[in-house]
Amino acid sequence: xxxxxxxxxxxxxxxxxxxxxxxxxxxxxxxxxxxxxxxxxxxxxxxxxxxxxxxxxxxxxxxxxxxxxxxxxxxxxxxxxxxxxxxxxxxxxxxxxxxxxxxxxxxxxxxxxxxxxxxxxxxxxxxxxxxxxxxxxxxxxxxxxxxxxxxxxxxxxxxxxxxxxxxxxxxxxxxxxxxxxxxxxxxxxxxxxxxxxxxxxxxxxxxxxxxxxxxxxxxxxxxxxxxxxxxxxxxxxxxxxxxxxxxxxxxxxxxxxxxxxxxxxxxxxxxxxxxxxxxxxxxxxxxxxxxxxxxxxxxxxxxxxxxxxxxxxxxxxxxxxxxxxxxxxxxxxxxxxxxxxxxxxxxxxxxxxxxx
Amino acid sequence: xxxxxxxxxxxxxxxxxxxxxxxxxxxxxxxxxxxxxxxxxxxxxxxxxxxxxxxxxxxxxxxxxxxxxxxxxxxxxxxxxxxxxxxxxxxxxxxxxxxxxxxxxxxxxxxxxxxxxxxxxxxxxxxxxxxxxxxxxxxxxxxxxxxxxxxxxxxxxxxxxxxxxxxxxxxxxxxxxxxxxxxxxxxxxxxxxxxxxxxxxxxxxxxxxxxxxxxxxxxxxxxxxxxxxxxxxxxxxxxxxxxxxxxxxxxxxxxxxxxxxxxxxxxxxxxxxxxxxxxxxxxxxxxxxxxxxxxxxxxxxxxxxxxxxxxxxxxxxxxxxxxxxxxxxxxxxxxxxxxxxxxxxxxxxxxxxxxxxxxxxxxxxxxxxxxxxxxxxxxxxxxxxxxxxxxxxxxxxxxxxxxxxxxxxxxxxxxxxxxxxxxxxxxxxxxxxxxxxxxxxxxxxxxxxxxxxxxxxxxxxxxxxxxxxxxxxxxxxxxxxxxxxxxxxxxxxxxxxxxxxxxxxxxxxxxxxxxxxxxxxxxxxxxxxxxxxxxxxxxxxxxxxxxxxxxxxxxxxxxxxxxxxxxxxxxxxxxxxxxxxxxxxxxxxxxxxxxxxxxxxxxxxxxxxxx
Numbered sequence: 010x011x012x013x014x015x016x017x018x019x020x021x022x023x024x025x026x027x028x029x030x031x032x033x034x035x036x037x038x039x040x041x042x043x044x045x046x047x048x049x050x051x052x053x054x055x056x057x058x059x060x061x062x063x064x065x066x067x068x069x070x071x072x073x074x075x076x077x078x079x080x081x082x083x084x085x086x087x088x089x090x091x092x093x094x095x096x097x098x099x100x101x102x103x104x105x106x107x108x109x110x111x112x113x114x115x116x117x118x119x120x121x122x123x124x125x126x127x128x129x130x131x132x133x134x135x136x137x138x139x140x141x142x143x144x145x146x147x148x149x150x151x152x153x154x155x156x157x158x159x160x161x162x163x164x165x166x167x168x169x170x171x172x173x174x175x176x177x178x179x180x181x182x183x184x185x186x187x188x189x190x191x192x193x194x195x196x197x198x199x200x201x202x203x204x205x206x207x208x209x210x211x212x213x214x215x216x217x218x219x220x221x222x223x224x225x226x227x228x229x230x231x232x233x234x235x236x237x238x239x240x241x242x243x244x245x246x247x248x249x250x251x252x253x254x255x256x257x258x259x260x261x262x263x264x265x266x267x268x269x270x271x272x273x274x275x276x277x278x279x280x281x282x283x284x285x286x287x288x289x290x291x292x293x294x295x296x297x298x299x300x301x302x303x304x305x306x307x308x309x310x311x312x313x314x315x316x317x318x319x320x321x322x323x324x325x326x327x328x329x330x331x332x333x334x335x336x337x338x339x340x341x342x343x344x345x346x347x348x349x350x351x352x353x354x355x356x357x358x359x360x361x362x363x364x365x
Numbered sequence: 366x367x368x369x370x371x372x373x374x375x376x377x378x379x380x381x382x383x384x385x386x387x388x389x390x391x392x393x394x395x396x397x398x399x400x401x402x403x404x405x406x407x408x409x410x411x412x413x414x415x416x417x418x419x420x421x422x423x424x425x426x427x428x429x430x431x432x433x434x435x436x437x438x439x440x441x442x443x444x445x446x447x448x449x450x451x452x453x454x455x456x457x458x459x460x461x462x463x464x465x466x467x468x469x470x471x472x473x474x475x476x477x478x479x480x481x482x483x484x485x486x487x488x489x490x491x492x493x494x495x496x497x498x499x500x501x502x503x504x505x506x507x508x509x510x511x512x513x514x515x516x517x518x519x520x521x522x523x524x525x526x527x528x529x530x531x532x533x534x535x536x537x538x539x540x541x542x543x544x545x546x547x548x549x550x551x552x553x554x555x556x557x558x559x560x561x562x563x564x565x566x567x568x569x570x571x572x573x574x575x576x577x578x579x580x581x582x583x584x585x586x587x588x589x590x591x592x593x594x595x596x597x598x599x600x601x602x603x604x605x606x607x608x609x610x611x612x613x614x615x616x617x618x619x620x621x622x623x624x625x626x627x628x629x630x631x632x633x634x635x636x637x638x639x640x641x642x643x644x645x646x647x648x649x650x651x652x653x654x655x656x657x658x659x660x661x662x663x664x665x666x667x668x669x670x671x672x673x674x675x676x677x678x679x680x681x682x683x684x685x686x687x688x689x690x691x692x693x694x695x696x697x698x699x700x701x702x703x704x705x706x707x708x709x710x711x712x713x714x715x716x717x718x719x720x721x722x723x724x725x726x727x728x729x730x731x732x733x734x735x736x737x738x739x740x741x742x743x744x745x746x747x748x749x750x751x752x753x754x755x756x757x758x759x760x761x762x763x764x765x766x767x768x769x770x771x772x773x774x775x776x777x778x779x780x781x782x783x784x785x786x787x788x789x790x791x792x793x794x795x796x797x798x799x800x801x802x803x804x805x806x807x808x809x810x811x812x813x814x815x816x817x818x819x820x821x822x823x824x825x826x827x828x829x830x831x832x833x834x835x836x837x838x839x840x841x842x843x844x845x846x847x848x849x850x851x852x853x854x855x856x857x858x859x860x861x862x863x864x865x866x867x868x869x870x871x872x873x874x875x876x877x878x879x880x881x882x883x884x885x886x887x888x889x890x891x892x893x894x895x896x897x898x899x900x901x902x903x904x905x906x907x908x909x910x911x912x913x914x915x916x917x918x919x920x921x922x923x924x925x926x927x928x929x930x931x932x933x934x935x936x937x938x939x940x941x942x943x944x945x946x947x948x949x950x951x952x953x954x955x956x957x958x959x960x961x962x963x964x965x966x967x968x969x970x971x972x973x974x975x976x
Binding site for chain 1: 448449450451476480483484487488491569570572573576577580581582583584585586589711714715718719723724727730731734840841843847879967968
């Protein structure tokens with residue numbers, strides 16, 4: 010797998026090892042969390058970021074700050090707000106990139122497209138951070154980008170999406186100034202999903218911290234996330250890396266697949282049939298990544314992953330997102346022995362017995 | 366839930382040809398067929414067949430072993446350490462088969478009252494565990510040696526002169542015969558009391574660690590818990606170690622060729638006697654024999670299981686196998702060091718998953734106590750079931766020879782068709798009528814009775830009664846029932862669905878030792894068949910015994926019908942690093958020799974891949 014390396018020749022573009030929580034204002038929320046995954050040694054699909062400095066350069070070059078600052082003046086008049094934001098979007102969409110930015114962008118996109126064929130362009134606003142996962146979806150993603158021209162268009166569309174209706178209304182509600190939020194843009198290689206799913210580094214049903222639980226199905230992760238299939242289920246020991254349980258589901262009637270142009274199609278009754286969508290070797294490998302991420306972030310993680318059909322293990326395994334598990338039910342149970350001395354613990358054990 | 370019920374004992378029919386089986390056992394030991402308070406009480410309880418130790422019908426004399434442990438186990442539970450929620454384990458026989466039921470303490474006030482006693486008494490044992498165990502070994506050995514010192518001689522025509530000239534004032538020969546028999550019985554009971562002196566508490570401590578792990582790590586496999594505790598050298602491995610030692614000695618003395626001809630024990634010994642180095646090896650063999658070859662090839666409860674010293678072909682086969690392995694430069698050492706390292710690593714990793722400081726402390730203390738008690742849990746069997754019972758059988762056969770001389774029985778082993786109470790009567794008969802100067806009355810009763818009983822036992826062998834009787838309770842609190850017999854929810858469900866199991870190609874059991882293996886099945890129903898096992902096969906047996914240990918270096922995996930995670934099979938397999946699934950219920954009935962199996966010791970599943 011080819012990764013792109015950081016280079017001094019860029020001033021508006023950053024690479025994975027330059028992204029992280031420390032420069033969220035520069036690379037935006039999404040890129041900073043991808044950078045954290047990278048630092049944690051998790052295999053994320055290769056990417057680069059056009060920083061928020063690039064965005065500022067673009068706005069300044071096109072003299073758009075004044076138009077944007079008018080948004081900050083609106084307080085309760087939502088209709089006015091939406092009219093103004095449309096104006097901002099239209100101006101951005103008809104603007105052009107400053108030549109310095111344009112040049113860097115062309116070089117970087119050509120390089121990644123030549124290696125990866127097709128890439129995704131994703132927004133990474135500086136307001137986003139890991140804890141605002143719900144906000145992340147308010148910006149746009151553009152898939153199936155194959156030429157520098159398409160890339161150029163997608164970047165500008167991303168810039169405009171910073172001012173889409175929902176985002177503007179949201180910022181207004183939380184009293185965030187519109188001139189204080191910038192848009193970084195990610196160019197990322199597209200994974201061709203054979204299988205995908207979710208991994209918890211704690212048993213979400215009982216808080217067991219000694220296991221990793223993986224759910225998997227064919228195609229993109231949507232089928233698992235939306236609950237449209239009964240996923241294959243693995244439980245793997247964090248302590249020994251053994252597969253403790255593996256349930257093959259016979260009910261995987263839906264599969265989402267991304268086509269070359271980036272569009273996603275839903276396939277009913279996919280031909281893969283009822284067999285396991287994840288091999289035990291892959292599951293064990295994934296569990297190891299999960300374990301590492303939990304150690305790196307210092308708390309149990311909820312991880313989205315994908316297996317790329319073009320490669321073989323271990324090059325085929327990618328992590329696309331990791332966030333902390335916060336749900337109450339995942340807190341480890343208290344023991345009935347808690348607070349008791351040794352003899353009382355033995356008596357407690359004898360009294361509780363085994364349920365028959 | 367209401368449907369979860371097994372038949373009552375009185376509803377189970379006596380197989381044709383086994384009528385009158387009850388007469389082989391004392392009245393208190395069999396289920397009542399007739400209505401009345403005893404039958405009502407028996408029917409109010411849940412009984413399970415003790416396939417772990419008594420998978421075959423009880424020979425009347427062999428019934429002394431379960432009687433001894435019913436008394437001993439129960440005393441320590443109910444009356445000595447006063448285990449709060451559990452009294453003893455009651456026993457009954459049905460159609461020749463032994464059934465058990467744990468008796469709980471149901472009244473919460475009574476449980477509460479018992480707690481105080483238990484705290485003080487059990488607490489003392491836990492605190493002084495190692496010291497008491499050291500004493501225990503010395504005393505258990507004393508009991509065994511006392512049994513060994515008992516002499517059984519046939520009666521002379523006239524008493525020795527010393528009876529007169531030393532004013533002994535009794536019929537020395539007959540009195541000694543009668544007395545020594547009773548001493549033998551008492552020492553047997555005495556040894557069984559020792560057996561349970563520390564075992565109940567050992568299990569309780571282990572169970573405490575086990576339960577804590579299951580609460581904090583609900584997904585933790587049973588064998589991870591066992592592996593954190595086990596992995597120490599048990600003396601149960603000593604006989605096997607001796608075989609290895611003798612194999613190495615044979616190679617060193619240049620004797621491999623003699624062994625590799627596999628001539629059988631007596632011919633091999635003959636050949637060895639011919640040379641200086643051969644005689645040297647035989648001296649080494651003598652050193653190993655006592656007591657390490659006083660070793661049962663089964664759980665030790667049946668006189669029919671050959672003991673190593675009675676059938677030296679068994680250890681000789683193992684020794685020869687080891688010679689072959691050594692000649693091929695294969696290692697025959699147990700991976701003890703590796704296991705010890707692994708168990709430390711495992712414990713550390715689980716501990717590191719705990720966040721709360723109190724949990725960490727509980728984990729450490731529970732683990733430490735479990736490790737303290739474990740050597741006892743592993744080692745006590747050698748003194749009782751192996752060494753002690755070997756002496757018992759030897760002595761009983763000496764008495765058998767005397768009874769043959771007096772016409773009470775035809776063959777020495779016929780003695781096992783009389784129970785130990787009857788044997789007391791028979792010896793009175795023999796001694797008193799010898800004194801009177803006439804034939805014992807039993808000469809005209811027992812030979813026919815023994816024939817009748819042989820037929821009954823044979824019939825019972827072919828007719829297995831249900832795995833359990835009565836209605837299962839909601840909770841079982843008796844530590845042995847859970848730990849040793851593995852009577853759990855899953856087990857009971859499995860028994861209930863027993864009939865359906867027979868047609869399937871997948872068996873579920875307890876995952877007893879990790880790993881996955883595929884190979885051809887070798888079904889071994891009795892100890893004698895163990896020599897049939899070939900390299901790379903998967904051993905399928907009702908249960909396994911410690912004396913089978915050497916075969917574990919040949920096989921790929923083990924599957925048993927019965928047993929829990931602390932059963933011998935489980936302990937041995939973990940120690941040898943072999944996958945094992947125990948407590949499948951029906952493996953020996955479903956699986957046939959040569960079938961290709963997949964044994965998943967992580968999941969507790971056995972699949973028949975190919976018939």
